[in-house]
Every structure is written in C-alpha cells, then in structure tokens.
Amino acid sequence: MLRIRNLKCYYGRIRAISGVSLSVREQELIALIGANGAGKSTLLQTICGLLPSWEGEIEFEKNSLHGLKPPEIVKKGISLVPEGRLLFPPMSVLDNLKLGAYLRYRQRDHENVGKDLEEVLELFPVLRERSRQAAGTLSGGEQQMLAMGRALMARPRLLLLDEPSMGLAPFLVRLILDVLLKLKERGMTVLLVEQNARAALQIADRGYVLENGQIVLEGLSSDLLADQEVKRAYLGKDYREFYDGRE
Amino acid sequence: MRGLENRNSHMKYALFSLSIVLTGWWVSNPYYLQLLTFIGIYTVLALGLNMLMGYAGQISLGHAAFYGIGAYTTAIATVHWNWPPWLGLLLALGLTAVIAFLIALPMLKLTGYYLGMGTLGFGMIFYILFREWTGFTGGTSGLVGIPPLSIGALTLDTGSGYFYLVWGIVVVCFVICERIVNSRVGRALRAIHDSERAAAAMGVDTSRLKVWVFVLSAVFASLAGFLYAHLVTFISPDSFDFIVSIRIVTMVVIGGMASIWGSLLGASVLTFLPDWLHVFSDYEMVVYGLILMVVMIFLPQGFTRGMLDIYERARSRYSRPSTSPQG
Incomplete structure (x- = not known):
C-alpha cells in the first residue's frame, strides 16, 4: 500500500533522513x-507533504506522492x-472533529460525514460527553483520543500516528493501542511511530528500527521484541543483564 | 438542533433590523443620524478586518489603504469620468480585490510581527500615493464634488436615507460573515489561527484560504470607503492614513477578536468616544495605544469576551453551592 524507497529528507542543508526504505501492506x-x-x-x-524537500520515492497505492x-x-x-x-x-470538540472532515x-x-461522526463518538464515548467543550479543556488522554478521532473523520485508508502514547498514563496507552487494534480489525492500515517500543511492538505485525536517519533493523514484531540489540537500546532491560561481569 | 440555531439567528437579525428601523425613525437630529451612519461604515470596516484578524489570525496594519482605494476609485470614476456611482462601486470593489490579491500573494508568506510590518508598509505606500498623485487624487487638497447616491428617482442625501442604506448593508454583511464563520471555511480559518501546520494536516489549503480571506476583508474595507466617499462628498488623504488603520485594529480589539457583533461594539465605542470627549481628539493616538495595551494585557480575548468571562466567573462563583458543575 505504502512503499518508500531510498528516502532522503532535508531541513535546509541538514539531512535528517538518509536513505530509508520501508513498506506497509494493506491492513498491516x-x-x-x-x-x-x-x-x-x-x-x-x-x-503527509508537510516537509517539501525530499528525494527518493514514496508511493501510495502505486501512485507517487x-x-x-x-x-x-x-x-x-x-x-x-x-x-x-x-x-x-x-474550538469545541465537535468543531475539531468536523475539521477533520474538511475536504469531505x-x-x-x-x-x-454525519455517520462517521457518530462512529467516532462511539469509538471514543468520552468525546460525546465533552462535545461542546473547548478542546483545550480536555485532559491529555481525551486530547489524544480527539486527535485520533479527528484524523479518522477524513476517512483515511492509511492512518499515521506520531507518538500517541506521549505523556499518557499506562492504562491510557493501553486504551489507545486497543483502539488501534480495533481499527485494524475493521480494515485500517496503520503506521505507528513510537518511543514506547514495547507497547508498539506488542500490537504491531512488523516493526522497523530507525537510528540516525537510517533503518538499522526490521522484521516481525515478535522477533524484534526478542532481539538483543532492541532489548538493550529500546526496551529498557536491566542494564545488568547485558553488562554482567564486565564491570 | 440546526433548525433551532437557525431560528435563533433569524430572530436575532429580525430584532437587529427592527432596532435599526426604530432608531432611524426616532433620531431626527441630522448630526446624530450622520454619526450613526458613520458607525455603520466603521462596522463594515471592522467586520472585514475581524474576519482576517480575529478569525484567521492574520494582522493587517494597513487596512486604511483598501478603505482609501474604495473611496478614491469611486470618487475618480464619478468626478473625473462622470460614471454613475453604482458603476463606481463595481470598479472600486473589483480593483480592490485585484490589488489585495496581488499584495496578499507575497505578503501572507509572512507571519506575526513581520506580517504587521509588511502591511504597515503598504498602508504607507498607498497613503503617499493618495497624497502625491495630484493629477488623479487632487493631492493634499483632496477631491471635491463627489455626487450623492441615488436609487432610481430616490436621492439618498438626507440623513435618514443614507442611514438606512448603510445599515441595510451592515445587516447584509453580518449575514454573509455569520454564514462564512459557521461553515467549514470558518472552521478552517479558526484552525489557521491556532496552527497553520495542523490545519494543513487536516487538508486545509492554508495559503489559498489566507489569500482568500485577505481579499474578502479588503473588499469589505473598499465597500466602506465607497459609502464614506458618497456620504461626505469630499475626500482627502488624511482620512486614510496610518492612524485610521490603527483605529480599525483598535475597533476589532475592543469589540473582541473573532466576534461578529463585537465589530459593531468596537465601531460604536470608537465613534462616540471622540465625540463625547472633545479633549480626546488631541490625544487620539495616546488613548488608542493605552486602550490596546490594557485590553491586550488584561483581556486578551477582546473586551466583549473578557467582560463575558468575568461575568460568567462571577456567576459560577455565586451559584456554585446550589447547582452542579455540569454545564
């Protein structure tokens, strides 16, 4: 569905991504x-087109972006x-959601749009209670749900999430990830960017590890969860486990 | 729900129109009628800038330029070329739209202070143009003999005729703006105000929408300029200088950013105030500066919103023991 080949991105003269290739298949x-x-x-x-200066190839359903x-x-x-x-x-919660459907x-x-709005409010019941409230008055978890709901209002086939777990309590992270799984069951394709590697890999089919603008590892989530390097660098395993005997 | 909101807004406009008619019928003093007519013209100006500044969050410190373009275009067309005024209106609006579009393309790439500086610059340029292009604009001595407006055989030069025309236009402008604000475009404008990046991520074509609202706002100013020129029948560059731009900004700030009805309040306050306090006219700039500072520091949402907030806070404080906090 999404295929990226040898992508290089620049901020002015600084290269932030140097030659990344990855692919996302339908419903993954x-x-x-x-x-x-x-x-x-x-x-x-x-x-998403928010960063105009890049080289390489990004294809979505066989069309170049x-x-x-x-x-x-x-x-x-x-x-x-x-x-x-x-x-x-x-703006109110409702207006935020409607903005998601701007193009529609x-x-x-x-x-x-009305139907989808109903669906999103069903997915996140707390948003229905707060629908008239200003978005800025919501709690962190509710705001994250609103951001997700807003993105869903565009009726995407590929959903990109940038650190949805940031600053949330563990049970909220769980809740958000459960929603992602639910969406996946309904046929959504999801690309999830996370620092909370364990949580992300637990629900993902496959994973990529990005380091200094390059993919250093890729594979099935279960393999990555078991990988020594990943464990050391991202899963926060006890320091001792790796350096036992060297100190 | 939607039906109810519609009925509410119909009621609102019916009341508003009724109060206009009653005012026009009740006020017979020509001086006050003219003052009220001026308020109407300033309301159109403030409303236009509010769409740009209050809703889309793009500041313009040069709006007097568009006000002036509207006034001078119709004046030149009617005085030099003997055009009928209504044709002058079309030319004024069209020309303003074109100029605003050309200015907006490079200008709206700027943000914040830089946009303020840029718009300030073109305001200055047009003021100098009005003053120095003597062959066309009459220079500092101005243009005299602009004909009054007429509809069919009815000449609108008496105080009440022009009063009804201006306020009729105000009502129409209010309806237009309210419809825009409550549409998807209005939501997108407010989204741009908060974060252009996030708005773009929603699929809003931010640069196009910004240019569009800039042109709309300039056309409103031009319309106000047209009404002004045919009301006073004499225009000179001083009516369109820097301080006028600041006055419009102050109207928006006092009335409240992103508030359609606030424009009416802001225009009223800034028209009545200098009239009631004659001392005020000598220190106009000082007082505007003070008002802007005080409102910005203490009531950043604008005067109306700030007062409403204070009222609501007071009310909730007194009623807290009896009612539940669920609103």
Missing part, C-alpha cells in the same frame, strides 16, 4: 521505533495524528 499495523532525533517524525511529516501538497495527500486517503496532538484548543464537506458528503 507497522511500528516504527527509534530514539529522539532518529527521524521518525520527519518521516511521517514527509509522507512527489510534489503533492498536504490537502491532496489527505484526499488520497492518508491521515496524520500529529505529535503533540496539535488540536485547535479554543467540500464534496457535499454531509450524510456520510
């Missing part, structure tokens, strides 16, 4: 893990849940 849940500054968010923003602006990419069926949620705080209102798709 892919985890992209890596430390701060590895280039994870850059990668997602590039796919080169030179496309964000609205066109949203129209193609890719939605981003951005890092730090980027909600519109003074233009196509006079009101009836289906």
Whole structure:
C-alpha cells in the first residue's frame, strides 16, 4: 500500500533522513521505533507533504506522492495524528472533529460525514460527553483520543500516528493501542511511530528500527521484541543483564 | 438542533433590523443620524478586518489603504469620468480585490510581527500615493464634488436615507460573515489561527484560504470607503492614513477578536468616544495605544469576551453551592 524507497529528507542543508526504505501492506499495523532525533517524525511529516524537500520515492497505492501538497495527500486517503496532538484548543470538540472532515464537506458528503461522526463518538464515548467543550479543556488522554478521532473523520485508508502514547498514563496507552487494534480489525492500515517500543511492538505485525536517519533493523514484531540489540537500546532491560561481569 | 440555531439567528437579525428601523425613525437630529451612519461604515470596516484578524489570525496594519482605494476609485470614476456611482462601486470593489490579491500573494508568506510590518508598509505606500498623485487624487487638497447616491428617482442625501442604506448593508454583511464563520471555511480559518501546520494536516489549503480571506476583508474595507466617499462628498488623504488603520485594529480589539457583533461594539465605542470627549481628539493616538495595551494585557480575548468571562466567573462563583458543575 505504502512503499518508500531510498528516502532522503532535508531541513535546509541538514539531512535528517538518509536513505530509508520501508513498506506497509494493506491492513498491516507497522511500528516504527527509534530514539529522539532518529527521524521518525520527519518521516511521517514527509509522507503527509508537510516537509517539501525530499528525494527518493514514496508511493501510495502505486501512485507517487512527489510534489503533492498536504490537502491532496489527505484526499488520497492518508491521515496524520500529529505529535503533540496539535488540536485547535479554543474550538469545541465537535468543531475539531468536523475539521477533520474538511475536504469531505467540500464534496457535499454531509450524510456520510454525519455517520462517521457518530462512529467516532462511539469509538471514543468520552468525546460525546465533552462535545461542546473547548478542546483545550480536555485532559491529555481525551486530547489524544480527539486527535485520533479527528484524523479518522477524513476517512483515511492509511492512518499515521506520531507518538500517541506521549505523556499518557499506562492504562491510557493501553486504551489507545486497543483502539488501534480495533481499527485494524475493521480494515485500517496503520503506521505507528513510537518511543514506547514495547507497547508498539506488542500490537504491531512488523516493526522497523530507525537510528540516525537510517533503518538499522526490521522484521516481525515478535522477533524484534526478542532481539538483543532492541532489548538493550529500546526496551529498557536491566542494564545488568547485558553488562554482567564486565564491570 | 440546526433548525433551532437557525431560528435563533433569524430572530436575532429580525430584532437587529427592527432596532435599526426604530432608531432611524426616532433620531431626527441630522448630526446624530450622520454619526450613526458613520458607525455603520466603521462596522463594515471592522467586520472585514475581524474576519482576517480575529478569525484567521492574520494582522493587517494597513487596512486604511483598501478603505482609501474604495473611496478614491469611486470618487475618480464619478468626478473625473462622470460614471454613475453604482458603476463606481463595481470598479472600486473589483480593483480592490485585484490589488489585495496581488499584495496578499507575497505578503501572507509572512507571519506575526513581520506580517504587521509588511502591511504597515503598504498602508504607507498607498497613503503617499493618495497624497502625491495630484493629477488623479487632487493631492493634499483632496477631491471635491463627489455626487450623492441615488436609487432610481430616490436621492439618498438626507440623513435618514443614507442611514438606512448603510445599515441595510451592515445587516447584509453580518449575514454573509455569520454564514462564512459557521461553515467549514470558518472552521478552517479558526484552525489557521491556532496552527497553520495542523490545519494543513487536516487538508486545509492554508495559503489559498489566507489569500482568500485577505481579499474578502479588503473588499469589505473598499465597500466602506465607497459609502464614506458618497456620504461626505469630499475626500482627502488624511482620512486614510496610518492612524485610521490603527483605529480599525483598535475597533476589532475592543469589540473582541473573532466576534461578529463585537465589530459593531468596537465601531460604536470608537465613534462616540471622540465625540463625547472633545479633549480626546488631541490625544487620539495616546488613548488608542493605552486602550490596546490594557485590553491586550488584561483581556486578551477582546473586551466583549473578557467582560463575558468575568461575568460568567462571577456567576459560577455565586451559584456554585446550589447547582452542579455540569454545564
């Protein structure tokens, strides 16, 4: 569904991603893990067209995304849940959700938008209770749910999530990941960027490990969870386990 | 739900129109009628800038330029070329839209202070143009003999005729703006205000929408300029200088950012205030500066919103023991 080949991204003259290749198949849940500054968010923003200067190839359903602006990419069926949620705080929850369907209102798709709104509110019942409230008054977990709901309102086929677990209590992380699994069951394809590698790999089919703008490891999630390198660097296994006897 | 909201807004406009008619019928003093007519013109100006500044969050410190373009275009068309005024209106609106579009393309790549500086710059340029292009604009001595407006055989030069025309236009502008604000475009404008990046991620074509709202806002200013020129029948560059731009910004800030009805309040306050306090006119700039500072520091949402917030806070404090917090 999504195929990236030899992608290089630049911030001015600084290269943030140097030659990444990855693929996401239909109805897969892919985890992209890596430390701060590895280039994870850059990668997602590039796919969404928010970062205009890149080289290489990004194909979505066999069509190149080169030179496309964000609205066109949203129209193609890719939605981003951005890092730090980027909600519109003074606007009501309902207005935030409606903004997610911005392009569909233009196509006079009101009836289906209404249906999807109902579906999103069913998926996140707490948003229904707060629908008239300003988005800025929600708690962190509710805001994350709103950001996800907003992205779903565009009726994407590929959902990109940038660190949805950031700053959330463990049970909320669980809740968010459960929703992702539910979406996957309904046929959604998901590319999940996470620092919380364990949680991400537990629900993902496959995973990629990004380091300094390059993919250093890839494979089935179960393999990655068992991998020594991954364990040491990302899963926070006890330091002792690896360095026993050397100190 | 939607039906109810519609009925509410219909009621609101019916009441508003009724109060306009009653005011026009009740106020017979020509001086006050003219003052009220000016408020109407300023309301159109403030409303236009509010769409740009209050909703989309793009500041313009040069809106007097579009106000001036509207006034000068219709004045030149009617005085020099003997066009009928209504044709002058079309030319004014069209020309303003084109100029605003051309200015917006490079200008709206700027944000924040830089956008303020840029718009300030073109405001200055147009002021100098009005003053120095003597062959066309009459220079500092201005343009005299702009004909009054007429509809059919009805000449709108008496105070009440023009009053009804201006306020009729105000009502129409209110309806247009309210419809825009409550549509998907209005939501997108507010989204741009909060975060352009997030708005783009939602699929909003931010640069196009910003140019669009800039042009809309300029056309409103041009309409106000047209109404002004045919009301006073004499225009000079000083009516469109820097301080006028600041006055419009102050109206928006006092009335409240992102508040359609606030524009009416802001325009009223800033028209009545100098009239009631004659001392005020000498220190106009000082007072505007003070108002802007005080409102920005203490009531950043604008005067109306700030007052409402204070009221709501007070109410919830007094009623807390009896009612549940669920709102």
